[in-house]
Amino acid sequence: MNTSFDRSQLDDMDKRRRTNLINSLSGYKSANLLGSINAQQQTNLALMSSVFHIGANPPLMGCLLRPHTVPRHSLENIVEMECFTLNSVTKSIYKQAHQTSARYARDQSEFEAVGLTPEYSDVIRAPYVSQSPVQIGLSLVETQILAMNETVLVIGEIKEIRLADNLIADDGHLTLGEAELVTISGLDEYHLPESLGRLPYPKP
Amino acid sequence: MNTSFDRSQLDDMDKRRRTNLINSLSGYKSANLLGSINAQQQTNLALMSSVFHIGANPPLMGCLLRPHTVPRHSLENIVEMECFTLNSVTKSIYKQAHQTSARYARDQSEFEAVGLTPEYSDVIRAPYVSQSPVQIGLSLVETQILAMNETVLVIGEIKEIRLADNLIADDGHLTLGEAELVTISGLDEYHLPESLGRLPYPKP
Numbered sequence: 001m002n003t004s005f006d007r008s009q010l011d012d013m014d015k016r017r018r019t020n021l022i023n024s025l026s027g028y029k030s031a032n033l034l035g036s037i038n039a040q041q042q043t044n045l046a047l048m049s050s051v052f053h054i055g056a057n058p059p060l061m062g063c064l065l066r067p068h069t070v071p072r073h074s075l076e077n078i079v080e081m082e083c084f085t086l087n088s089v090t091k092s093i094y095k096q097a098h099q100t101s102a103r104y105a106r107d108q109s110e111f112e113a114v115g116l117t118p119e120y121s122d123v124i125r126a127p128y129v130s131q132s133p134v135q136i137g138l139s140l141v142e143t144q145i146l147a148m149n150e151t152v153l154v155i156g157e158i159k160e161i162r163l164a165d166n167l168i169a170d171d172g173h174l175t176l177g178e179a180e181l182v183t184i185s186g187l188d189e190y191h192l193p194e195s196l197g198r199l200p201y202p203k204p
Numbered sequence: 205m206n207t208s209f210d211r212s213q214l215d216d217m218d219k220r221r222r223t224n225l226i227n228s229l230s231g232y233k234s235a236n237l238l239g240s241i242n243a244q245q246q247t248n249l250a251l252m253s254s255v256f257h258i259g260a261n262p263p264l265m266g267c268l269l270r271p272h273t274v275p276r277h278s279l280e281n282i283v284e285m286e287c288f289t290l291n292s293v294t295k296s297i298y299k300q301a302h303q304t305s306a307r308y309a310r311d312q313s314e315f316e317a318v319g320l321t322p323e324y325s326d327v328i329r330a331p332y333v334s335q336s337p338v339q340i341g342l343s344l345v346e347t348q349i350l351a352m353n354e355t356v357l358v359i360g361e362i363k364e365i366r367l368a369d370n371l372i373a374d375d376g377h378l379t380l381g382e383a384e385l386v387t388i389s390g391l392d393e394y395h396l397p398e399s400l401g402r403l404p405y406p407k408p
Contacts, residue, residue: 002367002368002369003366003367003368003369003371003372004325004364004365004366004367005364005365006327006363006364007362007363007364010263010362010365013376014376015261016375016376017375017376018260018261018263018376019260019261019376020373020375020376020377021365021372021376021377021378022257022259022260022263022362023257023260024376024377024378024380025257025265025290025338025340025362025365025378026234026236026255026256026257026265026290027234027235027236027255027292027293027338027380027385027387028232028233028234028235028380028385028387028397029232029234029256029257030230030231030232030233031231031232032230032231050256050257051230051231052230052233052254052256052268053226053227053229053230053233053254054268054350054352054353054355055226055270055352055353055355056222056223056226056227057219057222057223058352058353059214059222059226060352060353061229061230062268064256064258064266066259086229086230088231089231091400094400095403098403098406099406100406101406102406102407102408103407103408104408105408108408113408121208123210134229134231136229141352142352144348146258146359148258148259148262148264148345148346148359149258149259149262149264151258151259153357155350155352158211158214158226158229159210159211160208160209160210160211161208161209161214161225161229162207162208163206163207163208164206164207165206165207167207168207168225169224171220171221171224172217172218172220172221172222172223172224172225172228173224173225173228173389173390173391173392173393174225174228174229174389174390175393176228176231176232176389176393177395181231181232182400183231183232183387183397185377185378185380185397186377186378186402187377188377188402188403188404188405189377189379189380189399189400189401189402189403190399190400190401190402190403191381191397191398191399191400192397192398192400193232193387193389193395193396193397193398194395194396194397194398195393195394195395196295196298196386196393196394196395196396197393197394198390198392198393198394199299199302199392199393199394200392201392202302202303202304202305202306203306203307204306204307204308204309204312204317
């Protein structure tokens with residue numbers, strides 16, 4: 001390969017350069033807005049790039065929250081109310097989604113600050129993002145602190161799924177391209193994927 | 205929203221339909237090939253769609269391996285040799301990457317079966333994928349079993365990064381579009397992202 005870094009070169013690297021590099025390494029990341037609320041009805045909205053599927057039965061999803069960044073308000077709300085929502089980010093709202101990462105005061109809702117609309121269902125107390133075509137309501141299953149850097153793994157069980165029209169195929173697959181979902185690379189680059197098609201189930 | 209599923213509707217859903225749906229919910233996923241080897245020098249290659257960044261200092265990455273699927277060979281190798289590689293999947297090799305998920309026999313290497321080339325460095329014993337423009341060598345930090353469904357969280361510490369030319373920007377960000385990295389949605393749809401650009405650091 002043409003450029004390589006061993007561990008000592010990584011450790012010696014300027015902090016910002018290393019952060020950008022390491023955040024880029026995994027490849028494209030999903031873009032979701034995590035909606036939460038506290039007992040005083042203050043809402044919170046935080047952009048997450050580390051949401052992942054854990055299992056289909058029971059239906060579980062997880063995300064990683066870093067300890068020393070703004071999403072601590074989200075974490076406090078999730079632990080207090082034992083629920084949260086995940087809402088897909090589209091081309092129409094990705095700039096607003098990015099802006100939720102600014103350090104707003106505790107008493108200011110990111111919904112208002114960036115101009116997104118909270119929406120509620122009877123199933124989950126946390127707010128959905130009205131503008132999102134894929135909305136997932138989850139109850140908290142557990143939080144685990146990863147010992148090596150105090151990142152928090154939040155695991156939720158899906159209680160409700162709300163989808164825009166025409167997204168779900170007969171076999172349950174979602175055609176994300178229809179809804180113009182975006183993907184993130186590194187800390188700040190956004191992309192709109194074009195489908196190369198679905199591949200058949202692989203056999204030897 | 206136009207289509208919604210509550211938990212009882214999800215639980216009653218046909219298994220394949222539910223699996224497709226739940227696997228689609230998180231949005232776009234990174235596509236990486238996990239390279240591993242055992243003490244008998246048998247190599248293994250497995251497509252992973254749940255690789256994520258855990259932290260930049262120390263540089264840590266994680267991935268989730270489901271217990272009852274083919275990557276158990278990868279998991280055995282990782283635990284035995286305490287190392288593995290992650291290799292980005294591009295438009296040129298995504299069909300071969302998908303094919304690594306077929307249930308090959310234990311003694312058949314997916315490298316040979318799908319026509320990808322193992323490549324070695326002095327730092328990590330596990331094989332890299334020569335065709336990948338982003339190659340990451342990791343040592344095993346720990347494996348955690350998630351109690352609720354026996355999924356295994358594998359955490360690795362980055363020991364080496366090998367990059368194709370022209371991928372890394374001055375500030376460390378990788379321009380993944382240059383390398384034609386693909387992204388996955390659901391179980392089997394592949395996409396090529398087009399950049400919408402980078403956004404500035406958000407301030408209130």
